[in-house]
Amino acid sequence: MKKTNTASALLVVLLLFISCGKLSKISKIGLPESDDYKLFAGRTIESGAETFHFYPSNPNLNLGETIEVDSRRIDAGDDKLDSFLKDHKTLSFLIIRNDSLLYQYYDQSKTDTNIVTSFSVAKAFISALIGIAIADGKIPGVSTSIVSYFPELTNQGFEPVTINNLLDHTSGIHYKEIQNHVGGSLEFYWGKDLSKDILNIHPVYTPGEHFEYSNINTQLLAMILQRATGMSVSEYLQEKIWKPIGMEYPASWSLSNDGPEGVEKAFCCLNARTIDFAKFGRLYLNRGNWNGKQIIPESWIAQSLRSSKENGQRLTYHYNWGIGPKKYGSFYAIGLYGQLIYMYPEKNVIIVRFGKADLGYDPPFLFHTFLQICDQL
Known part of the structure; x- marks a missing residue:
């Protein structure tokens, strides 16, 4: 029933696009897929001269057969990890502990x-x-008020909106026109004029009082980064994180349009190898420190992972990080269809999972599964 309802919701969204005359502004229409990066222009993020490598996995561990997790089927027993990942549309899955790659699965x-x-x-x-x-x-x-970076938004109700509000999705912005079940806007995902369109919106709630997850908030943050640093988001990522922590491969960030003026789809669409996403998890697990060099201020990491209900903040989500129960200290970065970089500090564990398009994906069940895995390490 859940999949049927979700598919119906998608159909409604597509019809809204047609009825609102939005098709002329988008490159395609349809459900986001894991290989859509091939359809978008992209800005390259180069890797550096030095590469960090996790210690190689020990094949004798055989965690794919020794770790068992709930199958979700009431009439069945537990699943072996290998079988579970295959049955749940997993593209790649890594388990890392103490910098050792304990397990890797690839579709x-x-x-x-x-x-x-x-x-x-x-x-x-x-x-x-x-x-x-x-x-x-x-x-x-x-x-800082975002009007400091967007003078064109002066006298449009944005003066009280701060960078903190954008990070916590408490900006008061309500993008009601084409919201959909994937937590954002298909127009935003497929759109070609993000920078222009995003400046035509207005806050409808008082900032700091109402949580509403929106891709617009993150896109505004990216535009602030670009205006504040004089660099594209991709260039800044390359200089400040990608090269300093020894990513093994180049990456790319999909753009909303072709050419040198293309803007990164900052709310999504960073394209890289699974192992390099794991290194970003390691950076946060180590509180922003990379082998003795502080890449991200430790105070920023602590602030980002602080669970609170202040100023409209959601208890389990802060500064674009998911926050698990205090009992476990877990935290994670999550994306559509259960893309996850999951950290379990108590055991110094990083789990990275990427998957195919799946209308029935269930984040709480994935978190439940990850805790089961950590319990068996």
Whole structure:
């Protein structure tokens, strides 16, 4: 029933596009897929001269057969991890503990060198770059009004909206025109004029009082980064994170349009290898420190992972990071269809999961599964 209802919701969204005359502004229409990066223009993020490698896995561990997790079928027993991942549309799955790669799974169509796309996991990267830009003196702080970077928004109700509000999705912006079941706008995902369109919106709630997850908030943060640093988001990521922590492969960030003026789809669409996404998880697991060098201020990491209900903030989501129960101390970056970089500090574990399009994906069940895995390590 859940899949049927979701598919029906998607059909309604597509019809809304047609009825609102939006098709002329988008490159395609349809459900986002894991290989859509091939359809978009992209800006390259180069890797550096030095590469960090996790310690190789020990094949004798055979965790794919020894770890068991709930199958979701009431009439069945537990599933072996290998079988579970195959049955749940997994493209790639890594388990890392103490810098050792304990387990890796790749779908038959993928290998460790294949590209996966982040979907909303990218939002956590934008959050990290905001923290770095503040430390660099490019941005005064999270209490800065966004009108400081968008004078064109003066006298449109944006003066009270701060960078903090954008990070916490409490900006008061309500993009009601074409919301859909994937937590954003298909027009935004497929759109070609993001920078222009995004400046035509208005807050409808008082900032800091109402949580509403929206891709617009993250896209505005990316535009602030660009205006504050004088660099594209991809260039800033390359300089501040990608090269310094020894990513093994180049990456790309999909753009909303072709040419040098193309704007990164900052709310999604960072395309890289699974192993390099794991290194970003390691950076946060180590509180922004990379082998003795502080890449992201430790205070920013602590602030990002602070669970609170203040100022409209959601208890389990802060600065574009998901926050697990205090009992476990877990936290994660999550994207559509259950793309996940999941950290379990108590055991120094990183789990990375990327998957195919799946209308029936269930994030709470994935978190439940990850806890089961960590319990068996």
